[in-house]
Amino acid sequence: MTAFHFFNCAILTFGPHAVYYSATPLSEYDTLGTSMKAALVYLGTAIVKLVCLANFLKVSENDEFDPYQESLKALIGLVDVAGIYFALTQLTHRNISQNHKFQAVGLGWAFADSILHRLAPLWVGARGLEFTWDYILQGLEANANLAFSISMAALGSLMWLRRNKPKTLIPLIYICALIVATMPSITSYLRKRLDWHFPEVVGFELGSSLVMAFISWQLFSACQRRSS
């Protein structure tokens, strides 16, 4: 029974990545290499973030929302943005269109994130007899994270890879990028300062990820229309 539960939560957590890859033209253009490279870049950024956090962050005794600590965490979170920049611009990709490049990078990024953060708790916890809603919520969070990563990659590719952007949309692009980049800080603020519980936070993440994905989709297609 509990292996069943593990299977359910696993396909909820990792299924969307596989579905995304096979459903979109990504599979036709064989962009697996790009995704794998993006995953490795994620691994590298995670190590860098770890080192920075260990050096600069003080572990607080209580769960209070300390603005100084949180802003420090947000700064270190920008290392993520740098990672995506690196993955988008510095890596050599095969000839893939802009359209597919950001999707592949975002997908690889989100997949690595899910594996590293969610596979182990799932393996250890979901197979036990005791039932909690945690693993299902975690799976939903992985879905939201996928949407966030792809939005971030889209906005990143707009910011750094596209030369001719419509003037009016530029500030909007940067604002959206900022929001998506600081999403971890926002969720921790909600959890600590406003005392939201895990289900509510996940709900918020899902909603905001859909909104951000929609906005970045519209921005991207607007820029696409412009250039083509």
Add this chain to the structure above:
Amino acid sequence: ILSAIVSLPLIELEARIMSSRKPGDSDVLSSLYSMIPLLFLLLACVELSDAAAAVDVYRLVQYDISGVPFGSRIAALNHHAASLHSSAGADLSRSVLIIPLRELNISLVKGNFQLRLIALHLELDYVELDSATLVMTEYISQKKTLGGLLLLLPQMFNFESGDMAVTKDDIHEMERLKNLLVELEELLIHANIPYPVYFAFEHDDIEAVLADIQRNDVNGQAATPTNGGYKFVVSAPEPKKLASPIMTNIQGWLPGLKPDGDTNQLPTIAIVASYDTFGAAPALSVGSDSNGSGVVALLEIARLFSLLYSNPKTRGKYNLLFGLTSGGPYNYNGTHKWLRSFDQRLRETIDYAICLNSIGSWDDKLWLHVSKPPQNAYVKQIYERFSGVAGELGLEVELKHKKINISNPRIAWEHEQFSRLRVTAATLSGLSSAPELFQRTGSLSDSGYLVSEDAIRRSIKLIAQSIARHIYDQQEDMPVFADDSSLAVDLSYVRLWLDLLSRTPRVAPFLTKNDPLVAALKKELAEHTHEVTVQHELLDGMFTFYDSTKAKLNIYQVASVTFDLLLLLAVGSYLIVLFSFLVITTRGLDDLISIFRRPPSRKSKTG
């Protein structure tokens, strides 16, 4: 194995993170955590115990008498939980029934016992039923068995809890619960139960679980994750026979004053008490009254007489023999073996023996049980001394005669073992009638607070004074152990030992040769007497005991199969919808349709 060892502390860390329900809480830990498990945890398949509650439980005793099995025969448990409120037609053969003691209802009907549910489940012959139990007879008439039974006892029977727990119930309620438990124990001890039976104490965790289960059973709802179906798991190995159960008898010898030139042996007075217990749950049988009170009294009397005998001027012309015997519940098997080991001459010098049994919870009357007829000169003498002192102390001692039946193997009092060897003996007890086998042997209901220190103090005074009268041949009433003298009964000493005994389960087969309590008793007796000898004997082969008396019960809140299937359905349909949505938005609707149409068109091409 190495990876498992290294990953264990990390798993603990992870468990703490997960249990606080905030997985993204601390970035440091999560980053650290994301690295290493990738390497280790995928190799180590460690399963954490993540139960909703873990409770200490104590198993019903399992024993055989001459091969006939009694008690609960199984230790391992892995079933869903149910309560008394479940509907009549419910199948409980794969459920653990959890029953609080307070909910049981026993009524004494013309000497027969009527016990709701328990009697019927144990398939005993009691057939008096009221309308409330007709529900259960429906179930029982099909002669089904249970998956397991968990009895919840009030904290007042828990010797590990503090005194605060005792004052929750009023005196009347405590009496009722005590009587209930006595009768329940009697039923359980003498029945052969093919499923595990465990005792646990009331606690917030388990009471919350029970309330949940009762609510579900009343509503008749099937278990869902939010309403809680509970699974009770006790992982215990199969109970094994205890190889050679040992009884340890401890005796202390206090020699009297031998006048110079006298070659005759001095007469001896023996004071004996059995210190071991037997009850429905061997891990909980502390026996404060039976026979903790007797042991405490014996130690205090030994202390007082050692003070008297330390000075040659006050040393009496009698030897004193103190005996702490084991094997009491098993027809005083230990006493029997102890006496048989005596030298014939020593046995002949014993003037009389006083055995102590349950002298801690009487009000104003004690009984002196004898097996020789009351007209016997020796018995008369002993009784006169006792009743004389009793009168002075303001209490009553009554003589009770019970003839020994040689053909009956049952030995109800310790003095009968002496009488069978022609030694005059009597048992001083707060019990008025002889107990049956395994009755009043220090079981679950005999807990510390039911004993009164004052009763023990008065008993000690009575016994010590009577013996002193005999030794020093006093005719007038001169109190030797007056309350404000140096020979007064030391109440703090009594309290200390009573407290210790009330916290130590003492079922003989489970006491090893090097048991700390036995060593403590030996040391204490050595302080008060001249010479201490310890005798180890094997318990009578008629009795066989099994181990596995204590275990940990894990309570898991589980989800039903239907929930898992529904979840699979939901996730599956979500993925399909996501797939279709993505195909439509990125490749167009035609592509989606073509995916599903491709196989048939291929077939038509090749065919």
